Amino acid sequence: MDITSDSHGKHISEQFNHELDALKTHLLAMGGLVEKQLQDAVTALLEGDSETATRVRDNDKAVNDMQLKIDDECTRVLARRQPAASDLRLVLAVIRATSDLERIGDESSKIARNAISLVENGQSPRGMVEVRHLSQHVRSMVRDSLTAFARFDTDLALKVLREDASVDLEYQSAMRSLMTFMMEDARQITPVLNVMWILRALERIGDHADNLAEYVIFLVKGVDVRHTDTHDLKPQDLDKK
């Protein structure tokens, strides 16, 4: 049975409503923080701003702390409430989502570290166009997957899943052209490698956004679409399963 974003109210236990609401609110707050980390890391990189990059690197601890806090809340709800059906799916989806958000945080801080290294050792002559393009793409995926979580919107989640394929293509083509460039000019290997790490981090962030979208589908429809071919899933496929 499909559920909507207000489905978790209406328990006979008012306190249980509050606990589940808190899980959702805290998850979305963590999502907001991670989105900001990603945005700052990319801005720092594109503008060569090592001060912002340093701040992103140091902020990663705040993201980790939020993961611990939300996981702890989930453990408490499981132990005390023994949730069932959509309540259980919410708790499971939140536990899974915090782990992916934390990884997005890690990747953002990797981007920040590479940005610092580029500022210190000289910018790469190639790859920044690809970085800009790919980063826009994965940022919109992260934003959409969080919005899908907030609204229990499976159509938006499906859109995120479809986009991941084009992120993968962009990433592969960027890697190919940077490899060719390195072969032509060996002196630029160090900065180009930094850019490649950054592209790799962005691609991984796309994968994590993809996971978040899968959890939204699990939460709303009760269908686990992990490890299936999700790139061309249609809304009606979710009801058939």
Add this chain to the structure above:
Amino acid sequence: MRRDSEQPKPQLFLQETPARPAEDICLETRHLSLDYQARVGKENQTRRALEDVSLQIARKRVTAFIGPSGCGKSSLLRTFNRMTDLDEQSRLSGKVLLEGEDIHARGVDVPMLRRRIGMVFQTPNPFPMSVYENVAFGLRLVGENDKRHLDDKVESCLRSAALWEEVKDRLHDSALGLSGGQQQRLVIARTLAVEPEVLLLDEPASALDPISTLKIEELIRSLRSRLTLIIVTHNMQQAARVSDDTAFLHEGRLVEFAPTDQLFTNPRRRQTEDYITGRFG
């Protein structure tokens, strides 16, 4: 009890019962409805306890009936061994089939039926006699008097009911001296002695402490290798723990019947969802 053979009404609720081959079905209801007379003030009023319930219960599995008070889950259980006969005013339509045979048909040997379909109630009801005699009671009734055979049978039933180790040194003490949980397991052992095919359990653990409850649940799981079990329970976690299939009833109707794993993680009906997650329905 009167029976009538009115035409079954069309099913109002779509049911997603687990599809099963006919040979796996032990007990089945077809368009089962049950009315009873309730005294309201000075008048008798007809109330409907069950409305057009059709479901198929699989052999050697544990099936749980859940639902709010008055939803008909105990009434449904009681139709399975004709306990509903005890109320002369009640009226039943539709069919209950045990291995394909209508148990409410004329000419059915009811005591024999109740041997095949045993029942255990909420409050343990051991007979006021020794532990041994409680278990041997049913066997003596069917003419078994051989001492050695009785001894063996009592021991094996008490072992099956996970009670042997606790009572083997006090077999000839009064059963009323046992704890509530032990009494309930003794009652199950007494039922097992006549080798029923189906065991009906009506809130078997709701009067017991948590440890005794777990022992009863463990016993239910272990018995499913040899007979079909149907349990009525208010405790949803208990249904989730012990059963293979769960039926949710509401206001006399079968709302949803599905494998327990599915019903407790992704129910198909809003009413089921609201009930198992503790929401206002």
